[in-house]
Amino acid sequence: MSAVAVIVATPLIGAAVLALVPGHRLGARLNIGFSTVTLLASLVLFGLEPSSGALFVVDAFNIYLIALTAFVGLTTSVFSASYIAHEIAVGKLDERKLRFYHAMYQAFMFTMLLALSANNLGVMWVAVEGATLTTVLMVSLYRTAASIEAAWKYFILCGVGIALALFGTILMYMAAQPVMGPGMAAMTWTELMDHVAKISPAILNLAFVFLLIGYGTKVGLAPLHAWLPDAHAEGPTPISAVLSGLLLNVALYAVLRFKMLLAANGQAIAPGPLMIAMGLASLLLAGLMLYRRRDVKRFFAYSSIEHMGIITFAFGMGGPLANFAGLLHMAMHSLTKSAIFYAVGHAVQVTGTQRMDRISGLTVSHPALGWGLLAGVVAIAGLPPFGVFMSEFLLVTSTFAREPLLALPLVVGILVAFGALVLRVQQLCFGAPGGVEGGGASVEPVPVQGTLVPLYAHLALVLVAGVWLPGPLVAWFQTVAALLG
Amino acid sequence: MSDLGYDAAHMLGAVVLLMSFALLYQRRLFSLLNVFTMQALALTATAAWQAYSHGEPHLYITALLTLVLKAILIPVALHRIVVKMKIHRTIEPALGIGLTMVAGVSLVTLSILLVLPVTADATALTRENLALSLSVVLLGLLMMISRRNAVSQVVGFMSIENGLILAAVGVAGMPLVVEMSVAFSVMVAFIIFGIFLFHIRERFDTLDMQKIESFRGESD
Numbered sequence A: 001m002s003a004v005a006v007i008v009a010t011p012l013i014g015a016a017v018l019a020l021v022p023g024h025r026l027g028a029r030l031n032i033g034f035s036t037v038t039l040l041a042s043l044v045l046f047g048l049e050p051s052s053g054a055l056f057v058v059d060a061f062n063i064y065l066i067a068l069t070a071f072v073g074l075t076t077s078v079f080s081a082s083y084i085a086h087e088i089a090v091g092k093l094d095e096r097k098l099r100f101y102h103a104m105y106q107a108f109m110f111t112m113l114l115a116l117s118a119n120n121l122g123v124m125w126v127a128v129e130g131a132t133l134t135t136v137l138m139v140s141l142y143r144t145a146a147s148i149e150a151a152w153k154y155f156i157l158c159g160v161g162i163a164l165a166l167f168g169t170i171l172m173y174m175a176a177q178p179v180m181g182p183g184m185a186a187m188t189w190t191e192l193m194d195h196v197a198k199i200s201p202a203i204l205n206l207a208f209v210f211l212l213i214g215y216g217t218k219v220g221l222a223p224l225h226a227w228l229p230d231a232h233a234e235g236p237t238p239i240s241a242v243l244s245g246l247l248l249n250v251a252l253y254a255v256l257r258f259k260m261l262l263a264a265n266g267q268a269i270a271p272g273p274l275m276i277a278m279g280l281a282s283l284l285l286a287g288l289m290l291y292r293r294r295d296v297k298r299f300f301a302y303s304s305i306e307h308m309g310i311i312t313f314a315f316g317m318g319g320p321l322a323n324f325a326g327l328l329h330m331a332m333h334s335l336t337k338s339a340i341f342y343a344v345g346h347a348v349q350v351t352g353t354q355r356m357d358r359i360s361g362l363t364v365s366h367p368a369l370g371w372g373l374l375a376g377v378v379a380i381a382g383l384p385p386f387g388v389f390m391s392e393f394l395l396v397t398s399t400f401a402r403e404p405l406l407a408l409p410l411v412v413g414i415l416v417a418f419g420a421l422v423l424r425v426q427q428l429c430f431g432a433p434g435g436v437e438g439g440g441a442s443v444e445p446v447p448v449q450g451t452l453v454p455l456y457a458h459l460a461l462v463l464v465a466g467v468w469l470p471g472p473l474v475a476w477f478q479t480v481a482a483l484l485g
Numbered sequence B: 001m002s003d004l005g006y007d008a009a010h011m012l013g014a015v016v017l018l019m020s021f022a023l024l025y026q027r028r029l030f031s032l033l034n035v036f037t038m039q040a041l042a043l044t045a046t047a048a049w050q051a052y053s054h055g056e057p058h059l060y061i062t063a064l065l066t067l068v069l070k071a072i073l074i075p076v077a078l079h080r081i082v083v084k085m086k087i088h089r090t091i092e093p094a095l096g097i098g099l100t101m102v103a104g105v106s107l108v109t110l111s112i113l114l115v116l117p118v119t120a121d122a123t124a125l126t127r128e129n130l131a132l133s134l135s136v137v138l139l140g141l142l143m144m145i146s147r148r149n150a151v152s153q154v155v156g157f158m159s160i161e162n163g164l165i166l167a168a169v170g171v172a173g174m175p176l177v178v179e180m181s182v183a184f185s186v187m188v189a190f191i192i193f194g195i196f197l198f199h200i201r202e203r204f205d206t207l208d209m210q211k212i213e214s215f216r217g218e219s220d
Helices: A003-020 A024-045 A060-089 A095-117 A121-139 A145-180 A189-198 A201-219 A227-234 A237-265 A272-292 A296-317 A319-351 A367-380 A387-402 A404-429 A453-467 A471-484 B003-024 B029-054 B058-084 B097-118 B124-146 B150-170 B177-198 B209-215
Strands: none
Touching: A003 A024, A003 A060, A003 A095, A024 A060, A024 A095, A060 A095, A060 A237, A060 A319, A060 A453, A060 A471, A095 A121, A095 A237, A121 A145, A121 A201, A121 A227, A121 A237, A121 B177, A145 A189, A145 A201, A145 A227, A145 A237, A145 B124, A145 B150, A145 B177, A189 A237, A201 A237, A201 A272, A201 B097, A227 A237, A227 A296, A237 A296, A237 A319, A237 A471, A272 A296, A272 A404, A296 A319, A296 A387, A296 A404, A319 A367, A319 A387, A319 A453, A319 A471, A367 A387, A367 A404, A367 A453, A387 A404, A387 A453, B003 B029, B003 B097, B003 B124, B003 B150, B029 B058, B029 B150, B058 B150, B058 B177, B097 B124, B124 B150, B150 B177
């Protein structure tokens, strides 16, 4: 059995096993165990030659996303174990819900890894649809009115997005079918890449518009981002971390695969301007929206929209440098943002509130947590020496060199968001520590046994990437950047 | 393909589109569900006809699924939900019939203008089928935007799905049609389950800004 089959099958088996396992401690441990196996299998991929079969494809592009997904999946499962232990202790979740939660977590990993490794447009669509379903179920886990509303909004908006993506997929097949004949070949990535030059560009253009809007809804691109802040704010925090860190990347990966097809076709419209426009709109809108946020998880959800905007902009610009910056930023954002959510998750638990004006002085009351959060925010704001600075710097300079007029709104957007982040982080991390909310006189506040290992592991990686990128990694990002056109 | 085959496929597709128009101006939920059932029946006939005339037996499964799920099970389930939630007397503040029809006709025009030029080298049936199905998808979106009630939004969503299936069965030899329609049905089933379980009567979007702020937990 090939490594990629193991990667996809492990979480699927995990979901089935975890659905049967009683007890949240055992469940959490098994969750970590299955995630570890997935990560190990994905590391094996690096030792193998790129391959493609009827079902799976492994090439330079998706291999790094598969490894990233498996890695963040593992660290989040470690964070999740300590997060849910506290939620159980304060009675916000019960055993039955957690069994469901763990099964859904693995099912979610399965759908994402399948979407990344599938060699078939239809299978990828089914996987993205499955990812939507599993996350909707997890967002509504707390069963509060707000969480159900968030899940509903997420469901309806992404449902429409998914429907439009399917229409785009059908159009794509329709475009390919006269050239490649009826059957599975016209829906297979590797076959399509070989024959795309002969495909009529007109239908391809139409298909891409639908796919960009459809999968773009899941990326959280403006103006289709409305679901994202609610879904991030109301679900359990580990889910916010994987939503921001992984799912948005997977949806963007789908868009980029189709962009590769268009680029290889040659005669089709350049997808660049569309993506640049949507990227800039998301960046500027989210940057401005950051100032009015009062809920800390919602705040960082808007920051995710902003960064997905930057990444989409980078791929829209195209060319070796901008693509390189986009790929690097995808990895850096995913590591940094999930690290921030780990910190925020514990911060919300120790203070008992998601309201930002009631969380303060974390560096005084909980030094390790507070400084970790501060480092994460400094990293996501794009300050050196972290990796996000590198990718943003690369993008801004390459944009200035090619299209100075486009660089202007890009820089403005990044600076606007930067201002909001600095403004908020001061209040969150410094000043007099706030009290614990929700404790009351009758209830003793439950001490939080948080683990900070995942947080600092991610920050260390982002720091290393900012200071020194290993040569093979650079060479390999360059190969992918060239593939993306 | 024979003239009869072409005419029949064309007519059945047009009936699906016609039902989309009829959905737009139904204000009572029961009549909405009835019209939706008829659309599902028309779609069943389309899929079965394509299966027969193109000799693609897997489309019979699509037809059967459409018949059982969308023409029987889902309308019955929604009917019961409507009765249980006591919203069967609700008259929805939909747009006026005239205005909705104008919007609908312009969407159909748009999709014809969009599809026909780009598919110049495809067969006539494929082109027209695509124009019809894009119209059904757009009309479904229009319906989801203009309705407030959760049940009618779901009906709008399912009519979008009908448009997608119409598109998929019209393209020769499209693989995975069955799998994708199953995946979609699972999604719809979950939505209906959600309405049933959580008694979601209305979508939460509202023009009342105060209400939105409080929903976001950001009221002060």
